[in-house]
Amino acid sequence: MKLNAGSLRYSLVLLAVLMSLTAACSSNEKERQINAADSPANTQWVGTWATAPQLTEPRNNPPEPGLEGNTLRQVFRVSLGGDTLRMRFSNEFSESPVTLKRVALATARGASNIDIASNAQLTFNGEPSVTIEPGRAVYSDALDFSVKALSQLAVTIAFGQVPEGITGHPGSRTTSYILPGDQVNALSMPQAVTTDHWYLLTGLEVRAPHSAAAIAIMGDSITDGRGSGTNQQNRWPDELANRLQANPATRQVAVLNQGIGGNCITRPCLGPAGLERFSRDVLGQQGVKWLIILEGINDLGGHGTTEKAENIISVYQDMIHRAHAAGIKVYGATLTPIKGSGYESPGSLAAVETVNHWIRHSSQFDAVIDFYQAVEDSQKPGHLKPEYDSGDGLHLSEAGYRAMAEAIELSLFKR
Missing domain, CATH: 2.60.120 (Jelly Rolls)
Structure with a gap:
């Protein structure tokens, strides 16, 4: 069919109108998707x-x-x-x-x-x-x-x-x-x-997209930061948060430090036992998808025994089971060296070795973070490296806490 000049002009105008409407609809749809992504429902x-x-x-x-x-x-x-x-x-x-x-x-x-x-x-x-x-x-x-x-x-x-x-x-x-x-x-x-x-x-929560999630860390004074600087925010969980934010793939990952100085995992010491507070401090936290457990050294103290080591392992198993039931991955962190500290004794050294061997080889954790290996002095096995020792042979220095955070594979926290 041959179009005259008037028909051609009409067709071109109609085409322009349709293209404009299509573009407007596309723009509105994009805006709707953005608003929906930011809405409370999402x-x-x-x-x-x-x-x-x-x-x-x-x-x-x-x-x-x-x-x-x-x-x-x-x-x-x-x-x-x-x-x-x-x-x-x-x-x-x-x-x-x-x-x-x-x-x-x-x-x-x-x-x-x-x-x-x-x-x-x-x-x-x-x-x-x-x-x-x-x-x-x-x-x-x-x-x-x-x-x-x-x-x-x-x-x-x-x-x-x-x-x-x-x-x-x-x-x-x-x-x-x-x-x-x-x-x-x-x-x-x-x-x-x-x-x-x-x-x-005890906590602050933010509204975040569903791609965001949190790491809960169960621990004692080493996680609580004894030996770190006052007002410096450089405990090892703080240093981990720094690394997560510096890595584009993990910027939506939060860190919740649930360490208590002097805390035990199997029984009350300072604060309620780790097993007792687990429901509140891990399962009761919002958005938790990963759990790191670094606790048990105070249960052993200077009087470690095989029975105490087995009790710690039993609590680990209970926590793993409960966390997995809640859809949380669990990473086991090896206990750090104690030689040269007030906790050193033949029984405690043997108990630390027993617990750490189970963490590394039981295959019950979703992954292992080997803090012991990361901070041990290769020249004096069983001791902290001198630059990582806060001075008591047990708690780490600021450099030691950075080394702990750097020993963690950030790929463990990709969604």
């Missing part, structure tokens, strides 16, 4: 920071003027970033209620300083205050708050009543600040009484 809560609570020992309780009627500012570092978050506070180990009259969250700017423009009030069921009953923990309401990966936040609490026994985490390696009265909105606290402990706060 995101999940993932823990970005956590610490394991316990009943604070009297010597680690808040110094004068104490917390009741006063303000406490605490600083911590997240691993994964996000734009929506919520905090968890615990009164689990106390025998009477605690009242948080006002709570604010802000970007930390070093020492007690905060970015005042970022200071945002937390709410609890829409209210600015909350009373936490003994044996309980609470979440704040979700808060629109932009936080970058590996950045530090400050949470400031104005307290009402405070119990005598306080739920906390003594091994914070981070300085907290106490001021009289309600000072929640203070830009800085140069006159504050300081203490290197955390109280009541």
Whole structure:
């Protein structure tokens, strides 16, 4: 069929209109997909920071003027970033209620300083205050708050009543600040009484895509960071978080440090036994897809026996079974050297060897992280390398914690 000039012009206009509509529909579809990917239905809560609570020992309780009627500012570092978050506070180990009259969250700017423009009030069921009953923990309401990966936040609490026994985490390696009265909105606290402990706060979660996930780490003082620098954020889990964020394939992986100094895995020592707290500190954390277990050295102490080694292995098996049932991969980390420490004895050395042999060769873990091999002195087998020893033959130095983190294959955490 032959088209005249008028028909041709009409056909070209019609074609242009159709192409424009197609492009608009395509653009709208892309925008719809992006919005859907960012919607709550397509995101999940993932823990970005956590610490394991316990009943604070009297010597680690808040110094004068104490917390009741006063303000406490605490600083911590997240691993994964996000734009929506919520905090968890615990009164689990106390025998009477605690009242948080006002709570604010802000970007930390070093020492007690905060970015005042970022200071945002937390709410609890829409209210600015909350009373936490003994044996309980609470979440704040979700808060629109932009936080970058590996950045530090400050949470400031104005307290009402405070119990005598306080739920906390003594091994914070981070300085907290106490001021009289309600000072929640203070830009800085140069006159504050300081203490290197955390109280009541136990976790921060962010809204993240389903590609994000967390590593939970069960451990004792070596995971808690004894020997690392105060306010330096250089425990081995911190160093692992640094490596994960530097690697494009693992930037959606968070790290949750659930180490407690002096903790045992088979029985109560300092804090509840690892076996007892496993449900809360691993299975109860949001977004956990991997578990690293580095615990058991305090169970052996200087009096290790074959029976103690077998008890540790039995707890490992229980944790592996429960984690696998929850869809969590479990990585076994070998106990680090103890020669030259107060824990050295013929029985303890033999027990460490028994436990580490089982970790390496039982095939029950999804993978093995051989920390023992990574930090052992090749010139003095069974000892820490001198540069990795904090000075007591047991806990590692800052260089030692970096070496531990560098011994971990990041490919273990690809989704």
